[in-house]
Amino acid sequence: MVAGLTTRTIVGLEIHVQLATRTKLFCGCALEFGAEANSRTCPVCLGLPGSLPVMNRAAFEASVRFALAMNCKIAAYTKWDRKSYYYPDLPKNYQISQYDLPLGYEGHCDIDAEAGGSKRIRIRRAHLEEDAGKNLHDVPGCSLVDLNRTGTPLLEIVTEPDIETAQDAFEFCTGLQKLAVYLGVSEASMQKGHMRFEPNINVEISRGGDVYRTPISEVKNLNSFRAVRDAIEYESKRQVQDWVADENYVFGKAANENRGWNADKQMTEFQRSKEAAHDYRYFPDPDLMPVTTSTAWVEEVRSGLPEAPTVRRDRLVSSFGLTPADAELIVADRGDADLFDAAIHGDKKLAKRMTSLMLGAAKKLANDRELTVSTVLPNAKCWQQLVRMVEDGMVNASAGERLLLEAMEGDASDVDFEQMAKDHNLIQVQDVGQMAAWVEQVFKENAGAVQDALSNPKKAKAAPGFLTGKVMQVSGGIADPKVVGQLIAAKIKEMQAG
Ligand SMILES: [Zn+2]
Structure with missing residues (x-):
């Protein structure tokens, strides 16, 4: 905190959740964690020319369940778009996603806020898309590509920038994980990489009557709740420091950035600036039918939510x-x-x-x-x-x-x-006479403790509990400790009076 400044951190989250369907989003290949590389592939997910994708209904329904549980509106009409980019792990050179018509929009989730009470985080959109494969760099001198993951259904959830603390972001993300598991739409296992987080972070700085906003940093590909919290914590300090050092470090003047999280150094690192918007050349996928949902079907899904x-x-x-x-x-x-x-x-x-x-x-x-x-x-x-x-x-x-x-x-x-x-002879004895007899026996055998209860100010409080324990022992665990306690208290009182 710098003297004379008040700051407010502003965070929006993009979260990818892998859906727990049996097969991939646009082909019948099995989704299996840890299978032999490239053994779960077919012409569709390998992106071979002439192959035709077919939508997995289960993935769409799981997405609608999740979106409804986040209080989203469900699009009556939605479609699939091609997002073009070139990566070795994306053989088609485009990813099938949903661009301008996400299946869910305008939702909200409430969290227990760090400041106390409940805080509403608005959901801007939730859309379904396919995952890319994996590049492996563990063999010296070359890179390998495993396409088992290509075509895995991912629900991308985008929040409005309503989150103001690292702890609230942590709360939101863990809450989303619980919700996904509850709904049965995802295993949401962090170990298996089922959830990935990308917080967009900047800071509003007020000094005197003036308000400044730092450029937005998008921290890419976080795969743990702790990393989300630590990266936001770090960025909300780093951005203020950078602004103090150079007042031209403000939104609109300085470029937004992509950054990565270095867990060893506990800091974010610059990756690239976002001067120009990427041109992904989105256009509707001509191989896939648009999807329409009826109100009746949406209500049926809603009624099945836990x-x-x-x-x-x-x-x-x-x-x-x-x-x-x-x-x-x-x-x-x-x-x-x-x-x-x-x-x-x-x-x-x-x-x-x-x-x-x-x-x-x-x-x-x-x-x-x-x-x-x-x-x-x-x-x-x-x-x-x-x-x-x-x-x-x-x-x-x-x-x-x-x-x-x-x-x-x-x-x-x-x-x-x-x-x-x-x-096991554990039925509790209801016979008060029997319990009184056990109390009698324990008082005889534990004269020291009885003396403590009567006249040792240091031990008088603990002694009845000790005696109750002894009676329970003598009874073989079947005396009613409540009745025994009452009998012991009465007996001590009687002895003190006498
Ligand atoms: Zn396939």
């Missing part, structure tokens, strides 16, 4: 009193969230129990196996039975957890938790 992750999280908080952090953890995986909703069936009390059972040892066990809770034990009826048993006091919370872990460790898809609790 509840969005952020909406779902907020509902778990407001309807069931979950903490936002717990709700976030449950919603992070759609399968887990579906299991949660199916098991508790709108019951607020069960929701609390379900939360602690799901997010405790069960989640740890699933994480250790790199799975989700719902893939290890997917049966909602079983979960509901167990959660009810704990809620009704048939088994105590720790016995509930023990049963759950045992079920998850086994390979059981269908478990009768009540039978299991009986088999």
